[in-house]
Amino acid sequence: MIRLRPLIFAMVVGALGLLAWLPTWFSGEPLSIAAAQDGVAQIAVDESVSDGVEGFKTVVAPFFKAHCVRCHGAEKSKGEISVHALNGDMSLGQELDKWESILDMLQVGEMPPATEPQPSSADVKAVTKWIESGMRDYITKAKVEHAEPNTRRLTNIEYQNTLNDLLGFELDVIEDLPRDPVKPYEFNNTAELMRMGPEQVDRFLEVSRRAMASAIVDAGEPTVHKTRREWLKHGLDRGMALDEIGVFGNRRHSAAYGIGLKSFPETGEFRIRVNASAILPPGYNQVPFRLIMGNDININSSTRQVREVGVANLTNNPDEPKAFEFTGRIENFPALPGRVINGKKQPDKMTITPQNIYDDGSLNDRFSYGNLRNIALPRVVLSRVEFEAPITDVWPPAHHSAILFDSPKRESDPDAYVCEVLKRFMTRAYRRSVSNDEVELFARIYGMVKPDLKTMEAAMRETLAMVLISPQFLYHTESDSATDTHYAMASRLSYFLWASMPDQELLRLAAEKKLDNPAVIEQQVLRLLTDERSERFVENFTMQWLSLAKMKTVPINRELFPRFLYYVPAGERAGTEMPYLPTVRDYMIRETVAFVGELIKRNESALSIVDSDFAMLNQRLASHYGIEGVEGVNLRPVAIKPEDNLGGLLAQASMLIGNGTGTAPHPIYRAVWLREAILGDEVADPPAEVPALSDSAGESAEKALTIAELLAKHRTVESCNDCHFRLDPWGIPFEHYNAVGRYQPKVPKEGTRVSVFQATQHTDMAGYQKYLATINTVEIPAEATVPHGPEVNGLHELKGYLLKNRKDDIVENVARRLLTYSIGRQLNYRDRFAVQHIVEQTRDNRHGMRDLIVSICQSDLFRGKHPKGN
């Protein structure tokens, strides 16, 4: 674990004018180290170094003078570290962050640079031991308790989840809030990033009013809106009847065109019932069927808004149609606003569109394959669709009655009833017990708005909307000093593992004051992790930890990877990506999230992020990676063999694509990713005033240079080499994985034009693969010498090296990432020993991912206690 940012930055800047490691020695300034010995290259010491200033004088200072001072002294202070200024007294807690950097550098062997004379390992050990014990002393003995600021608002994701869990139904609100900040490789749930401004509060108020409008229904019976449509097995056209949906859809008036809703309510739960079956040609066992709802997409546009209702796998044949039921909230689906005709606004429109999303990787545009393909592949048969909203099986709906519950008091003592409603709601919204004063405030607000708004329902909506913009709701519970430690713990656990509020059981345990018991904590962690709400944690954590989102915006080179995505085959938008269908790219992000989820579920070692014996795949992903025998859209663990060239996070397409250019792999991006996400280093941005690396293969191809060659050239420039010698070697071993994340050790010769798939020429996918194999003839070099390490060739050897030599860093990094996310702040030197303790505690089971999480939740740090050295 090394935190390098300032160091690297300064190295490069410094190196611009100065030749970095030339053995010329400035001795101008007298050293401020009192007892510096003259020019001692090796200091023979045993490990029994005295603590404190004494040990500094006899061992550490001479070591610095011999190995460090030339670059980190009075003349130069690279990385803002100048050891000559350190006086060896840590008892006041001065510059401990710098001491920690020095410690990291020495422990990892990053410093002194490999080109310099190296100290003996005994010396390094003595010095690191001295530093570590000094730090521990300070942190343990420090009289002044250091309270880390922890007042932070909920992130947009936490806010939405909390709202949904509080109200008991799903409401999409993130799009209506100002976007949360994003920082690569950092979590945004920190106090630093989760700030508040008027616009934010304004939007929160809008959203909470909208939420309450959905949560509380008006008295009386609702109007139920219904639409239904049926299709018959006739109108056979090129082999397909009107009730069938092929992988390329079907013609107008067929089931593929879906149904427009005659009318629908503004809010409420809807139900869609369909009768569906499958036509499965020999060799096919199922077809995935998807419903989307929103704008009508059967026009030539890519800007129509839709949202998925659900997916079902069909295995039954048309003689035995089955009924499937989908539900959702109508307000989450985008309606097409009605036009104004002759000054009169027409009603908004909504369309349900059914889709056949079978995808074995060979599909692309219907123009290449024609209708033949449509009937050679599984088809969906849809005989009937029925829409109904709102659902009135129980009325008023449960989410309404949970707030405005049945009680005789409602009529007999309305004031008491209102207070009781408020108290129940606020207890959950605040995630703690509430005082009478707090209830009183909102009772006053209720009294204030009731005369205007007339009904109890309307007045309560407005009042509760105000509860939802109070700081007790918008901020993390633990920042509220009125919160008892047990309630704070309940919230810590739920926001860590669910990204949402605690449920009844956690709140009950808090009320019973049981959440300081390690056994109870463990049992709760396991319970929370088996609940499906933990998927939110896994997704939110993984996306930010691995900086995954960017893979969705990498422009994929269509000429090189013509069959990677779906493209519109003809018309004005020909060649643009086809919207409205899930693509392999969507599955790739889910693959990575599901992989991390599976590691936690199985309690696999944290080292599995480097390599594993399984991958999370569905049919489309399996075809992408060239794995056979995986059917359907659901992701599941699939055993893999070494020759599959998969395993761990390192070979997953989400990372490989996100850290490529869409045309070629990008060793720098991949190196940065490896060091940031896996090894836990901080890599600095390219510094100002250094020439840029021409970094896209577009140009390097023209100049007949691969990126690796380009980098080799770049490294011949000294100022570039200072940074790149420790960066490139981590990225070059990935070169056998192409820009779409597939193992491809050979590429076409420079200047070769790659032909797009053509049905006439290549016949089918296998034929196209054969053609690609004929032009991919040039082996890509993937050898690199790891800094302070051996030469590795390709990803397999890199993984081997990491698992052998960097185990501790990787485990510590995973622990740090989880811990940082769980407590919502950056770690600093005070947390060093707490991290070590968590790592130690989980050693027995090879640092199982779940064990790590349990250990974190049991730690003093997580529980908000003063960090102590262990």
Added chain:
Amino acid sequence: MAQKSWHLNRRDLLKGAGIALALPSLHAMGATSALANVAKTETPKRMMIGYIAYGTYMPNGTSGIPRQRNSGEKTPHHDWSWWPCKDAGELTFNKSSQPFKELKDYVTYLRGLDHEGGWKMGGHSSGDVFATGADMTETQKTNSISIDQVAANMHGHKTRYSSLVLGTEGGTGSYGSSKTLSHRGPGRPIPSMHKPQEIFNRMFNPYSGKGVEQVRANLKRKASILDLMMDHSKSMNRRLGKEDQQKMDEYLQSIRAIEQRVERTSQWTHEPLPDVDTKGLNLEVAYNQAEEYIRCLYDLVYLAFVTDSTRYATLMLESEQSSTSEMWNYATYVLGYKGATHDIAHKRPADYSGQWDRWRAEQHAYFLKRLRDTPEDDGNMLDNTVVLWGSAHPHASHSTKNYPIHLAGGNNLGFKHGQLHDFIGDKKVPLANLFVSMLNAVDVPVEKFADSTGNMSQLMGS
């Protein structure tokens, strides 16, 4: 306080009541009450800041300053340089700057300017300080007030909205990757809006179809509720530690700001909303229709100005840290370039980077021409609007010095155009000096902004 300044303005405006003015032919200007007359009696003086990312193409010099050849031989100016011509003086236009040719009397290029506060931020982050000039070294991570907000603080009450903050990616972003140009002060970024439909609705349909009486009643209620909540939250605040208390202050300030806004909104309900036609505006435009989307944002700024809904706008057209946004693909949509828009800065100009600059220039010229073609008083809207446009680093080099800076309009506000000015070598001054002149031009009599050392009188006509 708000009450007080309100009365002051009322007096001001009454002085000028009854003077008939030539106004743009918009239904919007049917307002008759005293408040709207504030706007009418004085010709609006407006300011707009636009930002483009990844720098622009500048050959012969990593810092954007052309290198001097020792031999003294004359080399022709590069066709695709972002600078329109080689030497300081009267403007001539190369390929890259062609879109501004017909606006020659309205544009000025300024070479050699930058914010020292952004020097250490790295070329991918210095956009943070473009409109603020804040000193953001490694340790100082909060921005300071932006130029538009300085003006808005002084004159913002004269229009329905004190300022308009737009961007293409939305939100505030974070340190080193800002998604907005506007900041109220340290740690108080204003989130930018990026969805055309939403911007339009918030600006021209803020009551969502409700009657004015009802809106006023709602606002009144909201104010009293917020007042109650303020008191309550203050008591919570007292129980917190110091650092947490500061964070809590953010919340309280926000509630307070909304309360003030309620008063203000309530006052403005007495003014009819401008009746703006959405014809010709595609508010549902998607990102991948790059030109239409960008122009739509420009159009919204234009509409805000022409209806005098606000006089100060910022528009972050691009940001350097857009790898998780569709902006990353813009060059693909526009030029068919196969790679990330970021990479284009490192490409050959005739093929890509110059073409990209030109495309951006076309969009900006489109906006300037819309202003120029709209008559106002004796001149046009551009005469009364000063527009700053540029980036916070020169080009491919990741340098944070010598920004491409383009100033347009404000001819009636004192600016004189048609020149390339050099601020190189011993002529070097902070970019903030320009900000002082811009603020003075829109009647904000400041003598200093950020690290300014004076103003830029050389840009002003005598």
